[in-house]
Amino acid sequence: MTQEPTSSPQPSASTPMRVGPHELSVVGVVAISRTAACTRYAKDADRAPRMGARVDLLRMSAWEVGSFDRVVALASAHGIDAAGAAERFTDVLGDFDERLRPLDWAERLLKTYIAFGLLIDFGMALSDSLTEPLRSGLIDELSQDPIGSYAVAELEAVIAVDPQLAARLGLWGRRVVGEEIGTFQRLLGQFPELLGSLAPEQLHTVLSQGAVSRMRGLGLRV
Numbered sequence: 001m002t003q004e005p006t007s008s009p010q011p012s013a014s015t016p017m018r019v020g021p022h023e024l025s026v027v028g029v030v031a032i033s034r035t036a037a038c039t040r041y042a043k044d045a046d047r048a049p050r051m052g053a054r055v056d057l058l059r060m061s062a063w064e065v066g067s068f069d070r071v072v073a074l075a076s077a078h079g080i081d082a083a084g085a086a087e088r089f090t091d092v093l094g095d096f097d098e099r100l101r102p103l104d105w106a107e108r109l110l111k112t113y114i115a116f117g118l119l120i121d122f123g124m125a126l127s128d129s130l131t132e133p134l135r136s137g138l139i140d141e142l143s144q145d146p147i148g149s150y151a152v153a154e155l156e157a158v159i160a161v162d163p164q165l166a167a168r169l170g171l172w173g174r175r176v177v178g179e180e181i182g183t184f185q186r187l188l189g190q191f192p193e194l195l196g197s198l199a200p201e202q203l204h205t206v207l208s209q210g211a212v213s214r215m216r217g218l219g220l221r222v
Contacts, residue, residue: 026123026126028085029084034064060147074138111172216219
């Protein structure tokens, strides 16, 4: 009598996973990115030129608190303390307003859109090497961040009113991209375990493509 082959157990949220420096650091970066987004959106709300924009950004800031809680719960199911893992990154991923100050609302919103869009790309690229279902859980959470669709609609409206603004915003956007990628390079230099099996060239390609896509999507020169 032929014995039926037994299937390998499928990974689940309750299946223990290997948790090493790479896993802890990636979860920490994703978690701190949620708190950084919450803070930034609230700061932008304080500078918004209209009440509607202020309320929208405050709602987005509140959404990020929920996002942080979801990341914590997801990580906890795999034995990872996300809040604790994020502690090391509080200074590294701090707001860089002091180094790159926007002149007006359009520059401020573009800075947030580019910088946090790239931070999302960064987190998703790092999360891609994790074990399922933590991998897909983190990527899905990051992909739902509301800044993209909101900022594009706002910026397209501003540029439509003043087409000459595009030239200035293009220059500004390129400065933001350079500053943000420099921040990631310093982060990786301090925490090399973040890369795991991901080659630095692969990560640079992901970030570059994300920057180009966002700039061109707004009709800005790269």
